[in-house]
Structures are given as C-alpha cells and as structure tokens.
Amino acid sequence: MLRSAITASSTLTSAAATAAAATSSNATRQFHAIVMGPPGGGKGTISSWLVRDFQFKHLSSGDLLRKQIAQGTELGRVANEYIKKGALVPDSHVLGMVLAELASLDPEERWLLDGFPRSLEQAKELDAAYKIHAVINLDVPHEEITERIKHRHVHIPSGRVYHTIYNPPKQAGLDDVTNEPLTQREDDKEEAVRARLVKYSAITQPLVHYYQQRGTLHNFPGTESKVIYPEVAKYLKAVIPPA
Numbered sequence: 001m002l003r004s005a006i007t008a009s010s011t012l013t014s015a016a017a018t019a020a021a022a023t024s025s026n027a028t029r030q031f032h033a034i035v036m037g038p039p040g041g042g043k044g045t046i047s048s049w050l051v052r053d054f055q056f057k058h059l060s061s062g063d064l065l066r067k068q069i070a071q072g073t074e075l076g077r078v079a080n081e082y083i084k085k086g087a088l089v090p091d092s093h094v095l096g097m098v099l100a101e102l103a104s105l106d107p108e109e110r111w112l113l114d115g116f117p118r119s120l121e122q123a124k125e126l127d128a129a130y131k132i133h134a135v136i137n138l139d140v141p142h143e144e145i146t147e148r149i150k151h152r153h154v155h156i157p158s159g160r161v162y163h164t165i166y167n168p169p170k171q172a173g174l175d176d177v178t179n180e181p182l183t184q185r186e187d188d189k190e191e192a193v194r195a196r197l198v199k200y201s202a203i204t205q206p207l208v209h210y211y212q213q214r215g216t217l218h219n220f221p222g223t224e225s226k227v228i229y230p231e232v233a234k235y236l237k238a239v240i241p242p243a
Ligand SMILES: Nc1nc2c(ncn2[C@@H]2O[C@H](COP(=O)(O)OP(=O)(O)O)[C@@H](O)[C@H]2O)c(=O)[nH]1
Pocket: 037, 038, 039, 040, 041, 042, 043, 044, 045, 046, 148, 149, 151, 152, 153, 161, 162, 163, 164, 166, 167, 223, 224, 225, 226
C-alpha cells in the first residue's frame, strides 16, 4: 500500500502538471492559496472563515492524516508514529496523499491548503504540479502557541476546532454541528508541542523566504485571529478573481 502511495505521487505529479498546463490558460475562477503558520497559529480557525467567505475547498494535511489514522489505514498507522512524537510525517507519504486529493478536484476549483507544504521538498513538488497564487503567513509569536494549544479541542471527523475559552463549543465537550464528543489531540501534549515548534522553526519557517522570493507570500503578524482575519480577507478580495 505504501509503495503504491509513493509511486502514485510521482504519477500524480505529472498528471497534476498536465492538468495545470491544460487548465491554466482558460481557468477563470481558479485560485490556489496556502495558509502557513506555526502549530496552533490559527491556520484551521482562519481557514474556516476563508471557506465561509470565499468558497474555498479547504485541504488540511493534518486533518487528512488524522482521518487516515481513524480509518486504520497503513498510511495512518505509519503517520501516527511520527505525529505522536511531534515529528513531521515523511514527505513521500504526505505528498502522495495531498497530490491525490488535489488531482481529484475540479481544475477550476478554488483551493486552500492548510499545513501543507511543510518542507522545501513538498513546496517544490507542489510548484511542479500547480500554480500557487497566494501564500498567507500567520506570523503569530510562539509564546501565544502553548496557551492556545492547551485549550484546543477538536472534532476529528469534520476538522472543526474549538478553544475552551476563546471559542468554546455551544455544549461543553460536544461538536456544535453533530453533538459528537470533542477530543484533545495526542500531539497537543506539552512535550509534542515543544518538538513541533522546534521542527516548525527548522523545517517549515524557511518556506516563508521561499515564497517571499516568488513574490506570492503575504505576512500577517498578530496575536488574535479575529484581528488578523479582516486583513487577510481585505488582501484576498483584492487578488482573487470573481467566483
Ligand atoms: N486565545 C486564542 N485562541 C485562538 C485564537 N485563534 C485560534 N485559537 C485557538 O487556538 C487553537 C489553535 O488554533 P488552530 O486554528 O487549530 O491553529 P492551527 O494549528 O494553526 O490550525 C484552537 O483551540 C483555536 O480555537 C486566538 O486568536 N486567540
């Protein structure tokens, strides 16, 4: 299974590149965006508001991996060994999964990647397959992070995110939409968060420079998602083609 996922990624890369070439000329509403930021920086929160206001298809690599884990797939089993330690899942595994998802979308689809790419290798593979129109970098200070993640509760099947103080569910411990129980992620424990922040600075932060060089990155410094979001929305309104 794993080998096929890895081979799939190279086939998919060329398929996706063809799809991109075929559609890049005549696609009008197509818009490919990435939301970046440290663990707990507000990517999922701000992505949910972008989906509401800009009709993006939201793809979170973390959510996709947690679904694989919940389904007990081979990919999920392997990924979980890395996730619970706060390490990054190897590029080959994540690339196959994310490129397969993207290749399944309508070429005209507006999509928003959340938590992908997380390494230079992933960014280069993504660039080979698709044009990236905008990279939104949530520049949130790391001292904000531990406090936020300590109170994070998630609804794994939907990816909905809550914070017991900042944005609590209507009923404590239950998802607002399904009433299903919320959980705390294993990798939100203090030790794993510390490891993730170290990994973020060493492996993902360099992507800020990578996209700055391409002129597609826009930096949004701040400590409150509700204050950052209007700035993100204003920027996107200026660059995104009509729906
Ligand atoms: N205190 C506070 N918590 C926030 C803010 N924005 C998001 N959160 C919460 O902080 C946690 C991390 O946010 P999330 O969107 O999951 O970040 P991600 O890991 O980058 O996707 C969640 O519990 C959110 O509900 C904020 O501005 N202030």
